[in-house]
Amino acid sequence: MPKEILDSKDIKRVIRRIAHEIIEKNKGIENLCLVGIQIGGVILAQRLASQIESIEGGKIGVGALDITLYRDDINIKKEQPVVKTTDILFSITDKTVVLVDDVLFTGRSIRAAMDALIDFGRPAYIQLAVLIDRGHRELPIRADYAGKNIPTSLNERIDVYLDKENKEDKVVLISKR
Amino acid sequence: MFKSKNLLGIKDLTPNEINFILDTASGFKDVLARDIKKVPPLRGKTVVNLFFEPSTRTRTSFTLAGKRLSADVVNFSVNTSSVVKGETLKDTALTIQSLGADFIVIRHASSGVPHFLSKILNISIINAGDGANEHPTQALLDLFTIRSHKKKINGLTVAIIGDIAHSRVAKSNIYGLTKLGAKVRVICPPTLMPAGIDKLGVDVFHSIEQGIKNADVIMTLRLQLERQVKGFLPSLEEYFKLYGLTAERLKLARDNAIVMHPGPMNRGVEIDSEVADGPQSVILEQVTNGIAVRMAVLYILAGVRR
Numbered sequence: 001m002p003k004e005i006l007d008s009k010d011i012k013r014v015i016r017r018i019a020h021e022i023i024e025k026n027k028g029i030e031n032l033c034l035v036g037i038q039i040g041g042v043i044l045a046q047r048l049a050s051q052i053e054s055i056e057g058g059k060i061g062v063g064a065l066d067i068t069l070y071r072d073d074i075n076i077k078k079e080q081p082v083v084k085t086t087d088i089l090f091s092i093t094d095k096t097v098v099l100v101d102d103v104l105f106t107g108r109s110i111r112a113a114m115d116a117l118i119d120f121g122r123p124a125y126i127q128l129a130v131l132i133d134r135g136h137r138e139l140p141i142r143a144d145y146a147g148k149n150i151p152t153s154l155n156e157r158i159d160v161y162l163d164k165e166n167k168e169d170k171v172v173l174i175s176k177r
Numbered sequence: 178m179f180k181s182k183n184l185l186g187i188k189d190l191t192p193n194e195i196n197f198i199l200d201t202a203s204g205f206k207d208v209l210a211r212d213i214k215k216v217p218p219l220r221g222k223t224v225v226n227l228f229f230e231p232s233t234r235t236r237t238s239f240t241l242a243g244k245r246l247s248a249d250v251v252n253f254s255v256n257t258s259s260v261v262k263g264e265t266l267k268d269t270a271l272t273i274q275s276l277g278a279d280f281i282v283i284r285h286a287s288s289g290v291p292h293f294l295s296k297i298l299n300i301s302i303i304n305a306g307d308g309a310n311e312h313p314t315q316a317l318l319d320l321f322t323i324r325s326h327k328k329k330i331n332g333l334t335v336a337i338i339g340d341i342a343h344s345r346v347a348k349s350n351i352y353g354l355t356k357l358g359a360k361v362r363v364i365c366p367p368t369l370m371p372a373g374i375d376k377l378g379v380d381v382f383h384s385i386e387q388g389i390k391n392a393d394v395i396m397t398l399r400l401q402l403e404r405q406v407k408g409f410l411p412s413l414e415e416y417f418k419l420y421g422l423t424a425e426r427l428k429l430a431r432d433n434a435i436v437m438h439p440g441p442m443n444r445g446v447e448i449d450s451e452v453a454d455g456p457q458s459v460i461l462e463q464v465t466n467g468i469a470v471r472m473a474v475l476y477i478l479a480g481v482r483r
Contacts, residue, residue, distance in 0.1 A: 005437040066204065069476075080178050080197075080480045083204025083473075119213045 002159075005150060006171040010133070011162070014147035015044075021145050022098060027089060028051075031124070032096050033061035036070075037113050038084045040102030043162045044131060047099060058118040063088035065099075070112035072132035086116070093121035098145075102160040103115055107141035134158055181465030182481045183294055183295045183302040183437035186311035187352040195353060199321050201473035202466070208245070209469055219248035225278040226252045227269070228305070229260075229285045234440055235305050235314070239282045242471035245377040247478060250277070254274055266290065266466060272417075274298050280475065301478045309343050315439050320357065322463050324393055326435050336382075336389045336430070338364040338420060339398030339447055342371040342376045342409075346439045347398055351377050364388035366420065368409040385420050392430045396437045397422050413446050423449045427457065435459045 006014070026032055029052060042064045049062040066084040074081075092132030099113055113124060129145040134152040150173070152158065158173045178197050181189070182415065193356030197358050208216055223244040238253065243250035253273065255261075260269060266285075273281055280301045283291050288308035295302040306312040322397050324330055335354050340365050341347045354361050361379040363370070375381055389395055400416065436448075436458045444450045453460060 029345065068204070069208070069218045069219075074218055074480050080477055082197075083201050083476075085207055115217070119216070120211070 001176045002172040003131075003149040004170055005158075006063055006148065007115050007171075008167065008169040009122035011147075011169045011171070014131065015051055018145045018147060019048055019055060020168065022048070022127075022129065023052060023056055025127075025144070026096055029056045029058060031092060032098065034090060034100055034129075035063040035065050035092075035094065035099045035113075035117065037099065037101045037109060038064055038066040040093075040160055040162075041065075041100040043123050043164070044102055047162070048098075048129065050074065061088075062097075063090070063092075063111055065116055065118050067112040070116045071115050072108060072112070075114055083121070091121055092117065092123045094124045095121075096125045098127045098129050100129045100132045102148070102162070103158050104128070104141075104143050105136055106131045107137045107139035110141050118132040122149060124132050131160060148171075179477050179481055182478055183301075183304075183479065184432075185213065185291050185295060185304050185395075186315055186350045187313045187316050187356070188311065190313075190353075190356070192356045193318070195356060198250065198317055198322060198470070198473050198477060202317075202470045205245075205472040206344060208468065208472070209465070215245050215247060216217070217247045218476055219243065219246035220244075222248045222249045222279040222479060223277055224248045224280040224282060224475065225272065225273050225276075226250065226282045226305075227255075228253075228283075229255050229290075230306065232284055232305070234467070235284065236282075237304075238464070238467040239314075239471050241303065242468050243280075243476055245468070246472055248279075249331055250460060266293075270298055272292050274300055275356055279444040280478070295308050301305065301481075303474060303478070307346055308345065309348070310345055311349045311352075312345040312439075313349050314467070314471055314474060315337070316345050316353040317474070318463055318467040319346075319350055319396065319437060320353050321436070321466050321470050322437065322459055326459065327393060327464070328392070333359045333393040334362065334391060335359050335394040336362045336364055336392040336397060337396045337398065338368045338388065340400050341365045341374060341398070342369045342429070343401050344398050347396075348377075349377055349429060350396065355379070358448045362388050362392070378456065385422075385426055386429060389417065389422075389426060391433055394435055394437065395427070395430055396439075399439065400443055400447050402443070407435070411444075417449075421445070421447060421449060421453050424451045424455065424469060425457075426470070427452055433457075437463060440464070 034045040036042035064087040066086045068081045118148040127144040132141045133146040218379045282303045284305040288310035291304035364382045
């Protein structure tokens with residue numbers, strides 16, 4: 001049975017909190033940009049950005065990063081991955097880039113994302129923001145900002161639903177049998 | 178999605194598989210627009226170009242495609258290899274496999290050579306042109322170019338002009354275009370029309386004026402002068418007079434029609450320079466798109482489970 005862990009109000013609060021944390025840690029939004037990892041991180045990055053902008057005023061860059069070509073499991077996956085678009089319309093060199101993803105799990109996506117990002121320039125700092133940290137890391141990677149830590153078993157799956165209107169957002173835990 | 182580890186021809190592909198390659202190629206076109214045009218997915222893989230016929234653009238395009246995916250690319254040049262010492266095709270192919278290649282990109286004057294190799298080797302075989310049979314990556318890059326201009330393939334009228342009988346480009350394009358729902362017309366002198374072409378679901382024209390009327394896409398083919406095509410024609414001047422694509426004739430097509438050519442061009446034979454260099458020509462874009470499409474093919478085949 002799917003179990004709802006966060007509802008739309010919870011998610012709103014989490015995003016607000018992470019936005020404040022990002023501003024606090026970086027002492028403002030100067031030199032700051034957000035890059036969401038396709039697909040789950042992109043909407044989240046946009047939400048975070050508008051939250052940050054409404055707190056601080058001003059504009060920050062938001063991009064989308066596809067990591068398909070940087071993955072290490074091309075020969076392991078059953079289905080062939082679809083290459084998605086990368087859309088970073090600003091220079092990331094000397095910027096503080098906050099990578100944004102929905103779920104932090106093994107850390108392999110984040111490793112791939114850092115490699116992909118560095119092909120676009122040399123950021124001054126890379127930080128990581130995630131909505132859910134579910135554990136089971138296989139690489140030495142941690143989140144700078146985590147919405148919620150949810151201990152899971154490997155038989156479980158976490159699905160994050162974020163829609164554009166912000167109405168039916170939810171995070172559910174599903175056990176695979 | 179993709180089941181085969183080989184790309185032997187468009188004939189074997191489903192419309193979904195063709196669209197999957199084209200969608201993947203869009204992602205790679207973005208990569209080619211970046212400052213750093215290299216991505217890592219084929220790191221540690223080896224691509225061997227085995228060309229038994231001359232080629233500059235296809236071979237260079239495959240070489241760049243492989244390198245931009247971080248594969249090692251080796252060009253096996255037939256003139257300076259043991260082929261001239263009498264080694265058989267089979268032995269050459271087995272040797273390349275034993276050297277540790279993961280892909281062989283093959284071009285050969287005989288139809289069916291890639292299919293033969295795919296039966297005796299375990300590694301991926303990509304057909305880069307076999308005789309008068311198929312040239313699948315050329316058709317894929319043509320489809321990609323058409324789709325990026327017209328936003329669709331289904332319902333378009335595409336006129337293919339030239340040496341249909343000897344053209345593997347024409348054949349692969351006919352398969353691909355009809356599978357994706359385009360209406361295909363072929364235009365050529367009766368001597369260059371292969372028997373049974375109408376069975377492929379195309380309309381046959383012997384008059385260029387009738388054939389290109391209201392076409393959305395005009396594909397001119399190279400007269401393959403090295404294949405003794407001259408015997409089928411009175412003279413090249415006469416061919417240009419009757420079948421050459423001129424600015425005057427181009428006016429008969431739709432206003433926003435695009436003009437394509439797989440290269441290398443015989444200017445003043447199948448196409449007038451004014452058209453080749455004109456605003457409706459997408460010929461150089463085809464070349465650029467070729468790298469993205471070949472990257473997509475290599476990437477997809479590398480992901481097929483053995």
